[in-house]
Amino acid sequence: MTIEIRGPVQLPAHREDIELRTIDGLRLVGELALPEGGAPAATLVTLHPLPTAGGFMDSHILRKAAGRLPALADLAVLRFNTRGTTSPRGTSDGAFDGGVAEAFDVAAAMDFVRERGLPRPWLVGWSFGTELALKYGRDHDVEGIILLSPPLHRASAAEVAAWAGDARRVVIVVPEFDDYLRPAEARERFASIPQATLIAVEGGKHLWVGENQTRRVLTEIVAAVNPDALPLADEWPGA
Numbered sequence: 001m002t003i004e005i006r007g008p009v010q011l012p013a014h015r016e017d018i019e020l021r022t023i024d025g026l027r028l029v030g031e032l033a034l035p036e037g038g039a040p041a042a043t044l045v046t047l048h049p050l051p052t053a054g055g056f057m058d059s060h061i062l063r064k065a066a067g068r069l070p071a072l073a074d075l076a077v078l079r080f081n082t083r084g085t086t087s088p089r090g091t092s093d094g095a096f097d098g099g100v101a102e103a104f105d106v107a108a109a110m111d112f113v114r115e116r117g118l119p120r121p122w123l124v125g126w127s128f129g130t131e132l133a134l135k136y137g138r139d140h141d142v143e144g145i146i147l148l149s150p151p152l153h154r155a156s157a158a159e160v161a162a163w164a165g166d167a168r169r170v171v172i173v174v175p176e177f178d179d180y181l182r183p184a185e186a187r188e189r190f191a192s193i194p195q196a197t198l199i200a201v202e203g204g205k206h207l208w209v210g211e212n213q214t215r216r217v218l219t220e221i222v223a224a225v226n227p228d229a230l231p232l233a234d235e236w237p238g239a
Helices: 060-073 102-116 128-139 157-165 183-189 211-225
Strands: 002-004 014-021 027-034 042-047 075-080 121-126 144-148 169-175 197-201 235-237
Touching: 014 075, 014 102, 027 060, 027 102, 042 060, 042 102, 042 128, 042 211, 060 075, 060 121, 060 211, 075 102, 102 121, 102 128, 121 128, 121 211, 128 144, 128 157, 144 211, 169 183, 169 211, 183 197, 197 211
Parallel strands: 042 075, 042 121, 121 144, 144 169, 169 197
Antiparallel strands: 002 235, 014 027, 027 075
């Protein structure tokens, strides 16, 4: 018997509720999902969409990454609520700061990765989360950043261009029909990073709604981080 991998299906993984501690004394709630069968090949540190517009650690692409990729691609997936954000896991201390004090939240996640010895960390930001990855990712030991639907509302042109002299990878996944930044404009605004890979997704929208868009996004993440795991299975044995 096999099941189709779609929607909220959660594949086997070792899942642990965690707490992060920021340098300014806040407690952030989160979850770490690890492959059941051994050490992960790499680590995704996920940064969720705008909390004042409903973004949180359970925003669907991040939840599905945690539900599928430990089993399908041998990846560790760390999700957490930035300051002041609520999800079924709980509410993180503090208050939304528009991407400023959230620098401490990114740092707390990277401290956790280092303390746990999690390998080959990548920052995976979605919408508001891409701003945090661009603004603060260079401060940390990451292999690269993956930007899903970047709006470029808060990351300045100088903060974007600062990645030009950096050897780490920048992968940008832009939906054709994004609400804020579509592929043609994205190419212009990211032109200051010559080594960046920009992937325009035909038919895509900012929220990546639907199983086809979900699979495309997860495939692009795995293609960057652990391409040996491709193609991603669309069925799983057992109930």
